[in-house]
Amino acid sequence: MRRHLTPRLLFSLLCVFLAFLIPLSLYIGVVKIPLSSLFSSEIIIEMRAPRITMAFLVGSSLAVAGAVVQGVFRNPLAEPYLLGISSGAILGYSLSFFFREELAIPLAFLFSTFPISLIILASTSKEKTILLGISISFLASSMASLLMYLSGERLYKIFLWIMGCFHFSTWKQVLFFFPVCSSYFLLVSLFYRELNSLQFGDEYAEQTGVDPTKYRKVFLLSSSFLVSVSVVFSGVICFVGLVVPHLVRLLTGRGNYKYLIPNSILLGGILTLLADDLSRLVLAPREIPVGIVTSITGSPILIYLLWRESKWHF
Amino acid sequence: MALLNLMGVSVKYNSVEALKEVSLSLTQGEILGVIGPNGSGKSTLLKAIYKALRFEGEIKIRNRDLLEMSRREIAKHISVVPQEFHPEFPFSALELVLTGRTPHLSPLRPESEKDLRIAEESLEEMGAIHLKDRDLRKMSGGERQKVLIARALAQEGEILLMDEPTSHLDMRNSIETMEKIKEIVSRGKGAVVVMHDLNLASRYCDKLLLLKEGIIHSMGRPKKVITEENIEEVYRVRVKVFGDPPIVVPLGVIGDENQS
Amino acid sequence: MRSHFLLLTILLISLISALALNEEESNNNGTKESLLENKAVQFVKIKDDLNRTIYLRGIPERIVSLAPSNTEMLFALGAGDKVVGVTSYCDYPPEAREKEIVGGFLDLNLEKIVSLNPDLVLAFGDLQLEYVNRLEELGFKVVVFNPKDLNGIYRNILTLGKILGREEKAVEIISEMKGEITKLRKKEIKERKVLVLLSWEPLYVVGKGTFLDNLLEELGIENLAEEKGYYVMSPEELISIDPPVILFLGGRETTESPLREKLTAFREGKVFYLDPDLTTRPGPRIVLGAKEIAKALDP
Numbered sequence: 001m002r003r004h005l006t007p008r009l010l011f012s013l014l015c016v017f018l019a020f021l022i023p024l025s026l027y028i029g030v031v032k033i034p035l036s037s038l039f040s041s042e043i044i045i046e047m048r049a050p051r052i053t054m055a056f057l058v059g060s061s062l063a064v065a066g067a068v069v070q071g072v073f074r075n076p077l078a079e080p081y082l083l084g085i086s087s088g089a090i091l092g093y094s095l096s097f098f099f100r101e102e103l104a105i106p107l108a109f110l111f112s113t114f115p116i117s118l119i120i121l122a123s124t125s126k127e128k129t130i131l132l133g134i135s136i137s138f139l140a141s142s143m144a145s146l147l148m149y150l151s152g153e154r155l156y157k158i159f160l161w162i163m164g165c166f167h168f169s170t171w172k173q174v175l176f177f178f179p180v181c182s183s184y185f186l187l188v189s190l191f192y193r194e195l196n197s198l199q200f201g202d203e204y205a206e207q208t209g210v211d212p213t214k215y216r217k218v219f220l221l222s223s224s225f226l227v228s229v230s231v232v233f234s235g236v237i238c239f240v241g242l243v244v245p246h247l248v249r250l251l252t253g254r255g256n257y258k259y260l261i262p263n264s265i266l267l268g269g270i271l272t273l274l275a276d277d278l279s280r281l282v283l284a285p286r287e288i289p290v291g292i293v294t295s296i297t298g299s300p301i302l303i304y305l306l307w308r309e310s311k312w313h314f
Numbered sequence: 315m316a317l318l319n320l321m322g323v324s325v326k327y328n329s330v331e332a333l334k335e336v337s338l339s340l341t342q343g344e345i346l347g348v349i350g351p352n353g354s355g356k357s358t359l360l361k362a363i364y365k366a367l368r369f370e371g372e373i374k375i376r377n378r379d380l381l382e383m384s385r386r387e388i389a390k391h392i393s394v395v396p397q398e399f400h401p402e403f404p405f406s407a408l409e410l411v412l413t414g415r416t417p418h419l420s421p422l423r424p425e426s427e428k429d430l431r432i433a434e435e436s437l438e439e440m441g442a443i444h445l446k447d448r449d450l451r452k453m454s455g456g457e458r459q460k461v462l463i464a465r466a467l468a469q470e471g472e473i474l475l476m477d478e479p480t481s482h483l484d485m486r487n488s489i490e491t492m493e494k495i496k497e498i499v500s501r502g503k504g505a506v507v508v509m510h511d512l513n514l515a516s517r518y519c520d521k522l523l524l525l526k527e528g529i530i531h532s533m534g535r536p537k538k539v540i541t542e543e544n545i546e547e548v549y550r551v552r553v554k555v556f557g558d559p560p561i562v563v564p565l566g567v568i569g570d571e572n573q574s
Numbered sequence: 575m576r577s578h579f580l581l582l583t584i585l586l587i588s589l590i591s592a593l594a595l596n597e598e599e600s601n602n603n604g605t606k607e608s609l610l611e612n613k614a615v616q617f618v619k620i621k622d623d624l625n626r627t628i629y630l631r632g633i634p635e636r637i638v639s640l641a642p643s644n645t646e647m648l649f650a651l652g653a654g655d656k657v658v659g660v661t662s663y664c665d666y667p668p669e670a671r672e673k674e675i676v677g678g679f680l681d682l683n684l685e686k687i688v689s690l691n692p693d694l695v696l697a698f699g700d701l702q703l704e705y706v707n708r709l710e711e712l713g714f715k716v717v718v719f720n721p722k723d724l725n726g727i728y729r730n731i732l733t734l735g736k737i738l739g740r741e742e743k744a745v746e747i748i749s750e751m752k753g754e755i756t757k758l759r760k761k762e763i764k765e766r767k768v769l770v771l772l773s774w775e776p777l778y779v780v781g782k783g784t785f786l787d788n789l790l791e792e793l794g795i796e797n798l799a800e801e802k803g804y805y806v807m808s809p810e811e812l813i814s815i816d817p818p819v820i821l822f823l824g825g826r827e828t829t830e831s832p833l834r835e836k837l838t839a840f841r842e843g844k845v846f847y848l849d850p851d852l853t854t855r856p857g858p859r860i861v862l863g864a865k866e867i868a869k870a871l872d873p
Contacts, residue, residue, distance in 0.1 A: 048685070101700065101703065152805060160680060190421035191421065193416045197416055199403060200401060203366060203396060206364065206366045206389075207393075208413050249404050255405050286683070
């Protein structure tokens, strides 16, 4: 009835696409670098290359974290910032302007990881985790809004950070982020079976020998940590975590984490990289914050996905 | 040796006693049917057996204390077929059956040809091999139930726990499924099956356990348990019972209380 | 983005990668240079408004300005030909408009700046810190100006003069500016209490401690705003203060709100729309802004 790509085929296609996308992304930019010196220009090496690397890594992290969170909470609308990670980060970031601005990034990280981690560790049930997480999210948002109101001329800066940006990516960031996200990918890939069981409910998990509470904590803690770190480097980038897993499921017709994870890594990275390219291209020389690009392109995709889901999900 | 032994098992939900001092034993080749009205503790009993909830008393699997076994261990010995199953995301039947292999696998021991074979054979046994690549969400309740049983088979636990395995099946499929369960059990397994259909229960179960409000009302061979007095007392329904194995014909409702 | 936090946790990795990337770094951070080297070459030591000591070797020939006030200063000191990059807001003098644009104010394009290969970047305020850090990481010299008052502006002009080797011109400009201010102070200004607004909706007020506030003070004018910095005032507060004069610096925005009837300034026609370019840029033309303010208060 509906033709699907096998997961392996999709993976190969995505690899090929990425192979073309990388040089293209390196080429795109306000400053035109002639192709002959594409790989020796300082701008390319010191600025664009780390930027596209971060865009890819952050995008793939968000996509996988989104897939994991959707499975853990059995909710197709779950996304990586669900438990208040983005609100916490924004709160921390805004707070720094009232103390010492250099603390902006550390505070953002602090406020996005610690409350959430405490909740995850303390909650015994899925429902409690989600309710507490959402409440914290709202609380953090409202406090952040108050701070933003009081921040005066800082507001624009906070806004730009919230909207997501890879403009300041450096190789140092890549050096730090790469091991973090690859350990996460490794962890999740090793335990994909447990994820498969968890997505059918706590009881199903128990029946197949998977301790739901333990694994839920493992998956949520690691995902929250990864997403917090990514927010610190790139701000909040919406929709990638929500939409990419669904796209993979739609294209392959399967939700098995064995295939969902690797394909989400590729598709999430590719789409975020594309969004970053667009952000540099559309209104050049000005840049649109990446988060805005992902929102504008992500919303119609989400609407389409939801419409499609409702047609034959019974 | 008994596969499963329960001694004085009680379960409390928010100070409501869902199960009180239940004792039973299950041997190889035996199908134990659990019957009783809604809310009598049937599902609770099953959940206690695979340690999905807190209980008092003792449960032993092949003389090993349940409380000392890890979840993985338990899953290697006990295969559960749940009553309700609602998949949120696309998943094929074969993939679902493969999740039954999870207790036997680990990051260091990934899936092999053998696991795939076991999964496919389980589907074949349940006559559902043609569904192997079909999305679970697009199956009928009955088809899903067969896949769930196949998963329990693939898990290779010697104790089968089933919660109303025929509730979504038509007459033919119900009978086929019970025949299949009987055949599987005869190969050295044991099964505890919650049944709502008394006639099927009486026909296919070796022993019956009749629960009333969490307490064992009677236990024994179907002929002994399914009697007009027992049914009337527990279900509050007037019936006619005859034959061997006993057949139950409902006649009418007794009194004010709501019963099945 | 500042990565202090990350440096603390991955110090080792940073060192290793720094060593690995060492061959790329032909432009070193000036602050690491030894004072004993290169005695033959002229070099200048200055302090910027972030209190950093910066050493510059020789007179810069390719300067990128990241704020209109900086651009105006550069041209005023006669270094307009050395300017290679400006922001989209840098519109004075007209020659500035012909230079390459590197961005707005907070949305600058790092690649563009880098591609212009400046030997000096003049940044502004404390909101551009991330750009400052990144540029310095990439080996560029950045000087940050952030004047809080008139003296700060004079200091900036002097520092820039020192950098460009045009100290005499700098001194000339400053004394001219000071002279004008003194003249204005001596004028008979009848109205001496004002409130300065940057927008009507919301009521964005210029408060105490800003350089505009300082300018008013220098002119002997009282700023009726009570809080510090730039802040939003509620309409009731405005009505209760009821300033005799309102100076509006927000461009062409007007208001039809019912405030118009309640405020003395409106009734007596004492709401003045002044050119924001002259009054909100802490550069050489601030004096013209001061003149406009004085004229408004004493026509």
